[in-house]
Amino acid sequence: MSGAIGIDLGSQNCVIGVVRLGGIDVLTNDLSNRATPSVVGFTPRQRFIGEAGYSKLSTNFRNTVLFPTRFLGLKSNSQYIEEEQKWITHGLNTESSEIKHQVWYGGEEHLFSTEQVVAMLLKHLEDIVSDTNKTKVTDCVISVPSYFNEVERVSLLNAVSISGIPCVKIMNEGTAVALSYGLFRNNTFNEIPRVVVFADMGHSKFAVTIAQFVKDKLEILAHWTDRNLGGRDFDWVLMKHFAAQFQKKHGIDLLKNQRARTKLAVAIEKVRKTLTVNSDSHLSVEYISEDYDLNGVITRDEFESLTENLLDRIERNCKIALQKSGVQSVHSVEILGGASRMPIVQKIYAKAFQLEQVNKTLNPEEAISRGCAVQAAMLSPLYKVKDFSIKDMVYYPLKFCYTPKDMDMDIDVPTEVLFDEKNIFPVTKIINTTKSGPFRIKVFNEICSLCTSFIVDCPEEPNEYKIKVHIKMDKNGVLSLEKAERIERAEVEEEKASMDIDKPAEAEKPQAEVKVEDENLTEEDKKKAEEDKKKAEEDKKKPEEEKKKAKPKIKKTPLKCISDIRGLDEKAMKTCIDLERKFTDKDRLAKATLEKKNELESFIYDSRANINGILNEYTTKDHASKILNDFQNTENWLYDDGSDTVKEEYEKRLKFLRDDMNPIKTRYTFYSEIPGVIAYLEEAIKYSHDMFAVVDEKYSHIAATERQGFVNKALENQEVLNQVKASLAKLQKYQDSGINSGDLTKRAQQLREQVNQIMNKPKPTPPKVEEKAEGEKTETEKNKDEPKGETKPEEKKQAEDEKEDKSEQPMDTDS
Ligand SMILES: Nc1ncnc2c1ncn2[C@@H]1O[C@H](COP(=O)(O)OP(=O)(O)O)[C@@H](O)[C@H]1O
Ligand SMILES: [Mg+2]
Structure with a gap:
């Protein structure tokens, strides 16, 4: 099966939605869970990703990368690193500007980039789809938090390239949910806009999306996120609370x-989840430190008062989102994200949006993956999905500055606004400038760190000339340089120069209806656009000829441009891809080795039980004790040198033991089957004799000589059978018989076939009675006419013989 999928790439959990006939299903992983932990663990032999990684956390925490997606796009000097370090258990190397995850894997230290680790996770998710669910991924849409800026998105796209997963789009989480909500409720929408809030509190962040729905249309009014406000922040408060108690008692931090x-952290999360349904919860961790246990209890009221600060932040963020959306009131609030299950959090949502209560019509943990799957289906040629227009936005202001091509100043001050804080995308922005000679455009994000730069290679001339640069923000919210042109007055008649306003990106038109709003333009842009609009309207009114004359003659010459490589260059990307393949092969081999080891273990376990039980009489005492001894030795080896060795070694030992066990199993099978086989051949022999003797009109055409053929065969088989029985009588079950039971079965089958072939021979059709000429009579008629007299003695005898023949012997059809 092949299909489009949606991946909710969460900080703690990932969920996979798949498009099925008539709807979206959520896939289960290798442990039959619907959510897969975002965990990548490394061991000397292999990687353990998802469930397997999480299950090894307590013993392998130093080599387990938790929350890898939280590091996407972060540099070593990022202000967010400190917060993330609170939650990870592995080493983070921040010596260079690129963060590296430091782990021991395959007997050596590795420094993996975040993109590599996220690629491992993505590959694992793809394997869940292909191996566990037997579906080939054709198109995939991956969610990103809507706060993800340009650099973070590029970082994810790099991870996607390393993993090789066929990702067709990365999508804002809130928009994915709104799409899933809207598409399946489209019948309930009309021309009156319905404004719905999607409040998502996951493990690490809190995001609010406010969307407006009318029939067939979804428009995002606001995305608002607090990057560090999630379930784990509530856990942190509880961790500090209980750690303080412990320190007071035992003096250990x-x-x-x-x-x-x-x-x-693991125990506290359970406590917090319990408080969602109970009014109090007990904490108990054995031997947490230096043989001390940790015990405690907390009530829901205590928990809520301890976390008051966080609760206030939730309310504040909800209010900001509402204000950003520009609406006064909303239709409903849908809860999303596992941490939104906390009753107090739901209360705050309702209060902030002035509603009686929140709605729970979506599955909080699954709605994002479902929305992404819907979007994947919309973008895939394999499916036909109802048209539903999406108008999305991103929140990251981008500024830029010009620098000479070869001057790479460390400190550049971006002075020009490329995109404002709130951008409807996809969209293309046109920059107008006058230059002479090559120059660079450097684009910076909100914290003034460089996102990307483009070199426009324009020829050096004595005077500066006019240039237009088209910069596109694509469906993923990522920048690219579409084209740059030199604009000149020329003799050629041309279309009027495009206005200096943003325009929808052509390629994206079918995908989302994009119309650039005024707030995207600078004041200057707005004025100019207004003037151009007026002029265009006036133009329209002018007669055709006049219009032609009025058109300025413009010549556009394309200029050569070079864009920055985003993230990894081609060579580095290839290295990462090759490494990922190598690691995947290594994991597969490790898995196969473990399976072989398990096979050897269970072979010993089962065979030992059989030797002592069901197979006991089929082997000699000496052989049995030799085999049991071999089992013991192999078992000892498995706990010792063989606990961790190569697949071939397990295979070799398994073959050795199997070869020794096989004759015993063969004897068991033979002696168990042989009575049945003998009976089968006996039946066939009896059947031949019966058919030889049968007297029935339907067999009257089968001659005795023919029947004799199979009777002879039956007699020959009887002879073989007698010899078999005689040999068996002399044998013990631990001895090989030398009898081929398959041969006996074949004899029985062949004999039956021979009998049936002869006995089922079709009867010849009786000769047709000729049409008689007038006066002609048949023999019988003649006889009838003949006077009845005494039969002569010879004739009588012959007749009696014939009669006897007819009744007891099959008639020869030729006579
Ligand atoms: N019943 C519950 N009560 C309280 N918190 C819960 C409950 N179920 C899950 N959570 C919390 O939800 C968070 C995970 O939600 P999820 O949306 O999967 O996160 P993410 O998107 O960050 O991976 C965790 O903090 C978890 O403790
Ligand atoms: Mg989530």
């Missing part, structure tokens, strides 16, 4: 010891 802290 649990938060300073990584092992204890990891155990504490």
Whole structure:
């Protein structure tokens, strides 16, 4: 099966939605769970990703990367690193500007980039689809938090390229949910806009999306996110609370010891989840530190008062989102994200949006993946999805500055606005400038860190000339340089120069209806656009000839441009892809090796039970004890040198033991089957004799000589059977018989076939009675006419013989 999928690439969990006939399904992973932990673990032999990685966390925490997606796009000097370091258990190398994840894997230290680790996770998710669910991924849409800026999006796209997953789009989480909500409720929408809030609190962040629905249309009014406000922040408050109690009692700071802290975090999350349904919850962790246990209890009221600050932040963020959306009131609030399950959080949502209560019509953990799957289906040629227009936006202001091509100043001050804080996308922005000689456009994000730069290679001339540069923000929210042109007055008659306003990106038109709003333009742009609009209207009114004359003659010459390589260059990308393949092969081999080891273990376990039980009489005492001894030795080896060795070694030992066991199993099979085989051949022999003797009109055409053929065969088989029985009588079950039971079965089958072939021979059709000429009579008629007299003695005898023949012997058809 092949299909389009949607991936909710969460910080703690990933969920995969798949497009099926008539709807979206959520896939289960190798442990039959619908959510897969965002965890990548490394061991000396292989990687353990998802469930397997999480299950090894307590013993392998130093080599387990938790929350890899939180590092996408972050540089070593990022202000967010400190917060993330609170939650990870592996080493982070921040020596260079690029963050590296430091782990031991395959017997050596590795420094993996975030893109590599996220690629491993993505590949694992694809494997869940292909291996566990037997579906080939054709098109995939991956969610990103809507706060993801340009650099973070490029970082994810790099991870996608390394993983090789066929991603057709990355999509804002809130928009994905709104799409899923809207598409399946489209019948309930009309021309009156319905404004719905999607409040998503996951493990690490809180995001609010406010969307407006009318029939067949969805428009995002606001995305608002607090990057560090999620379930884990509530956990942190509880961790500090219980760690303080522990320190008071035992003088040990649990938060300073990584092992204890990891155990504490896992236990606290359970406590918090319990508080969602119970009014109090107990904490109990054995041997958390230095043989001490950690025990405690907390009520829901205590929890809510301890986390008051966080709760206030939720309310504040909801209010900001509402204000950004520009609406006064909303139709409903849908809860999303696991942490939105907390009752107090739902209360705050309702309060902030002035509603009685929140709505729970969507599955909080699955709605994002479903929305992404819907979008994947819309973009895939394999499906036909109802038209539903989406108008999305991103929130990251981008500024730029010009620098000479070869001057790479460390500090550049972006002075010009490329995109404002709030952008409807996809969209193309046109920059007008006058230059002479090659120059560079450097684009910076909101924290003044460089996103990308483009070199426009324009020829050096004594005077500067006019240039237009088209910069596109694509469906993924990522920048690219579409083209740059030199604009000159020329003799050629041309279309009027395009206005200096943003225009929808052509390629994206079918995908989302994009119309650039005024707020995207600078004041100057707005004025100019207004003037151009007026002029265009006036132009329209002019007669055709006059219009032609009025058109300025413009010549556009394309200029050579070079765009920055985003993230990894071609060579680095190839290295990462090759490495990922190598690691995947290594994991597969490790999996196959483990399977072989398990096969060897279970072979020993099962065979030992059989030797002592069901197979016991089929082997000699000496052989049995030799085999049991071999089992013991192999078992000892498995716990010792063989606990971790190569696949071939397990195969070799398994073959050795199997070869020794096989004759015993063969004897068991033979002696169990042989009575049935003998009976089968006996039946066939009896059947031949019966058919030889049968007297029936339907067999009257089969001659005795023919029947004799199979009777002879039956007698020959009887002879063989007698010899078999005689041999068997002399044999013990631990001895090989030398009898081929398959041969006996074949004899029985062949005999039956021979009998049936002869006995089923069709009867010849009786000769047709000729049409008689007038006066002609048949023999019988003649006889009838003849006077009845005494039969002569010889004739009588012959007649009696014939009669006897007819009744007891099959008639020869030739006579
Ligand atoms: N019943 C519950 N009560 C409280 N919190 C919950 C509950 N179920 C899940 N969570 C929390 O939800 C968060 C995970 O939500 P999810 O949306 O999967 O996160 P992410 O998108 O960041 O991966 C975790 O903090 C988890 O503890
Ligand atoms: Mg989530």
